[in-house]
Amino acid sequence: MIKSVAIQGIKGSFHHIVSKHYFGDQVAIHECLSFDKAVQCLLNKETDAVIMAIENSIAGSIIPNYALIDSHNLCIVGEEYLDIQHHLMALPNQSIDDITEVYSHPMALLQCKAFFKTQPHIKLIEDKDTASVAQRIQSKGLKNVGAIASTLAAELFQLHILAKSIQTIKHNETRFVIVKRENHEIPEADINKASLKFELEHKRGSLAAMLNVMSDCKLNLTKIQSLPKIETPWKYAFFVDVTFEDLKNYKKAKAILKIMAQDFKVLGEYKNTKH
């Protein structure tokens, strides 16, 4: 079992919720200001794992996080899906009419814009994080101020939820990955998903040929994303996730794909948690 996990943000953040789901409550949380810093902690062996949002149903893939995993040769060892729900919260005994200012991350404010149109007395102010505003409201006893954060943040910082699920798009499913320096712990019997990266020359049918091998070997594609390589015109990188029932089939596909593609790389082999 690991001792510590680095997350982007502070306790009460969505990354913290994912850590609780995945690791339980016995692991130390290493709060980091950015994904870059969390990865640095992992590389310096200050922590044993990092949790990283990797894609969501509103914005798609978070390419800079793929790049962090890829460029530092880290391993994806697991995944978690979370439906992101934003709640408006404040000190107890405050009503929504008492709130004059709400501080939050620009993305959270944007996602809740429609709700705040119905509350014209509230001024929206950008802040660097969602959960840290909740923390500040508690520690400084800030009246008339609201935060947009998770139910976990409301519990941790003893705030009262004034309005639930105030984001405009009601479902924002976000996929998080658990990342380590190496992977030598998952029993083969548990592996039924893999994240792959490969490059192809821009030749007609080259991707179709790769997908045919995957299909022939009974791999199911759950994600595909092309990314042009800027330094090398007409060369493309692909990030692909596959699920499978039989590890033998996956190993066979991997052996063939390695020969067909350039720079074929396994970013992680782990257990699928999406059913």
Next chain:
Amino acid sequence: MIKSVAIQGIKGSFHHIVSKHYFGDQVAIHECLSFDKAVQCLLNKETDAVIMAIENSIAGSIIPNYALIDSHNLCIVGEEYLDIQHHLMALPNQSIDDITEVYSHPMALLQCKAFFKTQPHIKLIEDKDTASVAQRIQSKGLKNVGAIASTLAAELFQLHILAKSIQTIKHNETRFVIVKRENHEIPEADINKASLKFELEHKRGSLAAMLNVMSDCKLNLTKIQSLPKIETPWKYAFFVDVTFEDLKNYKKAKAILKIMAQDFKVLGEYKNTKH
């Protein structure tokens, strides 16, 4: 010829540069605070076209902009690629040592973080836009303040460039699309690229079968992106761009793909500008 084009941001922004490349200088620029507002202008017939960043080599696809085009049934009628270069600028006769504060969009600040580490006397402050800071420096005659913006912004607002191309990743190629309400203007002889969207059941080999048809009909894939449909588990939407030499082959592929996929939709048929 169109009379007016809506852009996100103000004159001097990267969207304005794209407009100059595509439409020249005779078209009125409709400055909008967000992509949503720009699309609203188009729908209300206040403008004839919208320019929208759609993907870049750092962050990948800008999914919310795909969603705007798709949900309002707009048409992509053209594209432009731009290599985004960020420059530090200020009033003339100021040196970099005179600058104590730089205001810019959080994304621009992030992309130039490494440069500012070498300038510890400069405080970085988030602002809502890049070009509007340049405009403010000129209109208010702000000394000791810097903006991060384009050479066009420096020209328009008569600022002096103190440091060129200060972004950490030297090439950030961004693809912009030109979007209209309808498309009935591009001569068939000019069409050699198309943006497609389709949905597939999560059945093994379903995407490979689509790509095989494209390959058989001599279409070249220049982009592919899957997006899970949150309301419908195991259903995926795909955004695909293809180029081709012979329109007949494309039309044949389109006829077959329409039958194979669910909700097959053409987002645009236009001229490829990437060579």
